[in-house]
Amino acid sequence: MKKFVYLFEEGDASRRDLLGGKGANLAEMTNLGMPVPYGFTVTTEACTQYYDDGEKINQDIIDQIFEGLKKVEAKAGKKFGDKNDPFLVSVRSGARASMPGMMDTILNLGLNDVSVEGLANLTGNPRFAYDCYRRFIQMYSDVVMGVNKSFFEKIIDELKEEKNVKLDTELTADDLKELIARFKQVYRDDQGVDFPQDPKVQLIGAVEAVFRSWNNDRAIVYRRMNDIPGSWGTAVNVQSMVFGNMGDTSGTGVAFTRDPSTGEKRLYGEYLMNAQGEDVVAGVRTPQTIDQLKETNPEVYEQFVNIANSLENHYCDMQDMEFTIERGKLFMLQTRNGKRTAQAAIKIAVDLVAEGKITEEEAVLRVDPKQLDALLHPQFDAKALKAAQAIATGLPASPGAACGKIAFTAEEATARVKAGEKVILVRLETSPEDIEGMAASEGILTVRGGMTSHAAVVARGMGTCCVAGCGDIVINEENMTMSIGDKTFTTDDYISIDGSTGKVYAGAIPTVEASISGDFDTLMGWADRVRTLKVRTNADTPQDAIQAAKFGAQGIGLCRTEHMFFAEDRISAMRRMIVASTVEERREALDVLQPMQRDDFIGLYEAMGSYPVVIRFLDPPLHEFVPHKDSEIQALADEMNLDFATLKNTIDGLHEFNPMLGHRGCRLAVTYPEIAEMQTKAVIEAAIAVNKKGLNVVPEIMIPLVGEIKELKYVKDVVSATADKLIKEHGVDLKYQIGTMIEVPRAALTADEIAKEAEFFSFGTNDLTQMTFGFSRDDAAKFLDIYYKKKIFESDPFAKVDQIGVGKLMKMAVKDGRETRPQLTCGICGEHGGDPSTVEFCHNIGLNYVSCSPYRVPIARLAAAQAAIKDKRSK
């Protein structure tokens, strides 16, 4: 028979998977001889069993719980529901990873109409006893049975009014008895039965409520944001009650072994005498700092400091502890590795190495890569932020904080920034022609679109803060105003946005610049030493490339050449190229673009020095470049000396039913090889130019959207004929490579063939995800929320690579590709390249590098190091 219940003394810290974090640490502390109230843990396996059984706790588990209970009763020398000295317990959830979304705690379980009198007699404090009971009824009804909390709050308010008192604490023992009677009536009205008097029924009800809370909406969202699998389940901890509210020699508190904000090494925390946990949080009374305990209760303080030090030394990490003092006696209720800011995480990790407590590799594992974001972007001034009230919330699409006046169009943003203003660009959604205005703005706020919308992707690439999909905003384009609720904002109003939280504020909140400390460099140095995966960046401009190089990028993994064509001085030639009716006309327009493109590449090569640069050839459908409004078409027609109808007809002809599945990628180069010729010339001439100045650039040309070897072969022939001719003409010796994106499922499926022509692979996981799942990221936004809610998806496949389906294709492609070409370089350049769990996956399947937006480069470096360490350890 499987063991579903462990007494604390039966467990230890290594059994976190089974006992949850809280349970494992309670067991560990118990075995270290620390003062932990007796108790037991119902395992995470009991939780998964509960779900397997169709959300029912089976009799086996119930039996084991009661057996555990009996043993703990024996130790405590008390009995459940006893009328003289009743045994009371707390019931707390505790998953493998800390999960704020779940049910937290039920206290005082075991109280009923009989045992409450026992508690009153025993403590000689009836008011205390009745207060415990009414709190229990309230919590149990709400958390376990789902009775609306407000019913109880209303009754308290009524009673206080009747009694003419203001504070809960002014209610007498008799008042509380009356309150209990009314609470029980509420319960009866709502549930149709009496409040359960049998403590065993109460207990099983509470355990079940913890299991249920594993799958509430908040928990699911939290898991998705933190990559926690739904299959883990939660454990339940049942623990003998100790009371911090038994008078002035009792108290309760929390403390950290180091400062969680800065990482400074000092005991940090606060406590409140004569209080239960929730009172500390409620903020009615101001807690005291932990240092004050030294003065008021030096023995307990000393005992606590000793325990704290032992725990930190034991776990070799900063501890976050909860404790209760019951009539002068200290009890430890919890210890865990404490949450900390990014800055503190790095300082603590580096300090612990200096203190000789952990190795450098362990230090690298201690920092969550995702946290680094906060160090790399400006943040709001903490004080100013405290005073501010958010007026709307969107998706945290690109981290950092910004404030500025509102601009509603990209042109306007560009113009006003030139005139010296700071602006936030507010748009329904952005499109490629907004690039310049987006780059000029302090931050970007969109009404529509998700985490992978155009605005989000581009903003992350630029390191500009962005809040996307803020549906509360209504833009009135005519009046150039926007409203949120009943407030209206004009272009003269300031707003502030926080791309790390998704919050939008009225007015200007000052920001503070990101500062990267020496500890950061130390830690990243350790990370770089251990990782085997290279980290490149996705960069389209020299500025981006330089920023990425500062962040440690080892080359450019993706330069999207199309972004270069939207600039004001180029779009017109681009459009002439597109609507050209003959090859000659097309070449003419391309000839205008070629020197500009060459200069772009010179800038990129120079920014990256000796590192490799991958240049992807033109990818998007051509209709993205042309105007669609009649007035704009008329303007273009005038400029091109064409009549309106002809031009409109040409532009209409570019319409596609499914642009994502249309005429784009290498299909453009197949139909218009002269585009590939122009781009090749630009790439090669730029390389020749910088190599003359002493660089040694080996350009890597990447052909997008290949699905068939002959497609790649065709374009490759065009590219190499053009390149070889040019190299010969210049009489230089220049090497170059031609590779391909693997972004169409068929390319992955035929990778053995593709590798015959491709000199490198780069996984375009955005498209590969879209095509493998058969949904576009734009359109999926409409139903993905329902998919999360119905537990069909646990995470956003556009943020974190789907390792099962898409990952299978990636694994196949790497394996098959290298069977054909053993030295094949494989990388990833999709948005996923900066996601830590994806980076780990990329390490595991043997990629050579990941490429991500500049601001995610440090994240990827750290994640790559962690993957390498985990990999080493698993061998």
Next chain:
Amino acid sequence: MKKFVYLFEEGDASRRDLLGGKGANLAEMTNLGMPVPYGFTVTTEACTQYYDDGEKINQDIIDQIFEGLKKVEAKAGKKFGDKNDPFLVSVRSGARASMPGMMDTILNLGLNDVSVEGLANLTGNPRFAYDCYRRFIQMYSDVVMGVNKSFFEKIIDELKEEKNVKLDTELTADDLKELIARFKQVYRDDQGVDFPQDPKVQLIGAVEAVFRSWNNDRAIVYRRMNDIPGSWGTAVNVQSMVFGNMGDTSGTGVAFTRDPSTGEKRLYGEYLMNAQGEDVVAGVRTPQTIDQLKETNPEVYEQFVNIANSLENHYCDMQDMEFTIERGKLFMLQTRNGKRTAQAAIKIAVDLVAEGKITEEEAVLRVDPKQLDALLHPQFDAKALKAAQAIATGLPASPGAACGKIAFTAEEATARVKAGEKVILVRLETSPEDIEGMAASEGILTVRGGMTSHAAVVARGMGTCCVAGCGDIVINEENMTMSIGDKTFTTDDYISIDGSTGKVYAGAIPTVEASISGDFDTLMGWADRVRTLKVRTNADTPQDAIQAAKFGAQGIGLCRTEHMFFAEDRISAMRRMIVASTVEERREALDVLQPMQRDDFIGLYEAMGSYPVVIRFLDPPLHEFVPHKDSEIQALADEMNLDFATLKNTIDGLHEFNPMLGHRGCRLAVTYPEIAEMQTKAVIEAAIAVNKKGLNVVPEIMIPLVGEIKELKYVKDVVSATADKLIKEHGVDLKYQIGTMIEVPRAALTADEIAKEAEFFSFGTNDLTQMTFGFSRDDAAKFLDIYYKKKIFESDPFAKVDQIGVGKLMKMAVKDGRETRPQLTCGICGEHGGDPSTVEFCHNIGLNYVSCSPYRVPIARLAAAQAAIKDKRSK
């Protein structure tokens, strides 16, 4: 060293792959002792070598050719370019399969200014010799060197005018000499060099021209249409000339051993005395029937009849032969299995079995499944067709012939057909709301769209003839007219269209009904006995189902329930369902649809009797059902008592960037489970109703577009809860199955998981192809032609399954799925299910059935039988 040249006596009929069809058969006839002019074959491997070498004939091949030439010269006792008795040859292409798209023949090669005199002296017929030479210059210049034919025709016309004669034959020997001089001048002007006088240069030039012609546009198109791989290459046959134009005892002709139109067993053919091959075709003189040869030249006739009989008996198939009589001596120039009509193919196959010459299985292999189309659809009356001139050509999208007056909208078509007219529906392109009008029309003609456009797919399903993508048509919607070139047609004009050829005719051409003969049934009976693959049909209506059952369908593999919702009496409830803002409103609308849908299913079950019926749940994006024009939205708003702005807003909200990758398939059932509930009720209630009447239906419910097991599980839970409740309520015992389409790459990749829930798989190869390649069939039409032209694709992946990429996914899915569920039924229900090469692939990967449109059921049955026979033989 590889052998690239085979003398005829060195080859035999089994070496078709190497020698091509013509070469292998010339070798076979030579070895059978038949009178074949000496010659040799340059192999297909020489052709592929030519392409591997960058379109150059290498020295090794040239040497072998000249060696072969020397041996043949020795046999003939003549010498190339000899001034007394010159050796002359014909050069003909000959691929493994007969390919009309390629270069056919160059005659009289070896003539030059010197040898022509030798020929004149030898034959005593200078006019004959000069005529041979001028023909050779003309052919060689055009075919080998690409000199424009019209130059030569113009010179002939000029000379005839100068000489004041009307016919070529009236030109004298001297005239022809003059003509030769002028021809050579044209050649010099065009090519910058003199016409080649060295016969060896002429020969290599001709061989190279044959190789080149393998990849001309016509050949590529022909290969694509006939599934011939581009890698095969063509052989070249170099053969001693014999002359049918050496006077009245000479002649040339073609004959078949059976009538190629009817299959009747009799020698059938025609010949012309004193003529070369091209004269028979040119039609200046009327050829004589082969029977007349019996009277004019009984010995030759008898010899020919004997040869013909031997050849048919030898090859056990109807032969198509070319012969030449030179001064009373018979020479065989070619024999091959003759092309024949579908009707003839069946009769010949069945007759040959009766004659004991082939087995039933061989008979089954003898009929090309694609040919059957012609037997199943009406065709134009052959005589009337001869007199008609096509005015435009589109794609042959759905076979059959039809005529009617023009209707420009589906509503108009429906109304006019009700009023007793016959109409052809002419549209830019069709959409789902046109279904009723399409069904009512005699035929469908569209301006846009390819072989797999909506019009094409639906028309094939209905068995209605359709010409799609006829870009020559300009529709003027306002005037209700269309024009082709300078002709304008109104709704009062008749047109006729041929869906088997893509041709469009002005006026009404009478049609004749398809007639299926007893031989057809005999042959199909043999096919059914041998095949293991079942054939089901895609049918949405009882009419379709009944038609398919007549054609031998063994069940319905795909019923697309959405097609049922476009009917006039349903679309309104459907629209109310779609724009509903609450679940209750949605249910209300669904309640209206449910009984209608139930009755549909009753009809289908009854039509299929004991055969299985697979019902696919709602699949297309919802915006396909709602109106998009303001006026129509207003009308709907009025009907629904909604204000226009609200409704328009709702409808705009349904817009998708990439509908193919949007909110459709099972995603609809996940977001609106009530739709799946309604459809389940309809399926189950219908089954209960018909089973009460004595049927034993086991409905198969198919969930579309699944990509993740949890998606399927979610919908399956909804379906089975609804079904089980209903079955219980009715107190009956009803089995049902729930399966899924495999049409998203991820479903194929995770088939082992999917099979845990899916009770059957059906490959939706349309979507699977789109997503695996990353292009939609609508949008790909724009660039696929260029892909064919540039030899990137050899066939349309939407017509014939891509066995390499898509096929790999299919194989994986079948294998992995059956590992989970060994008895898993696997089928295919995409458009590909009726394509013979795909049917063979489906047999080979172990599918249980293919499902195709009703009119393709016999094709699939025959193809399945052929696959089974080939499979058996390969083991």
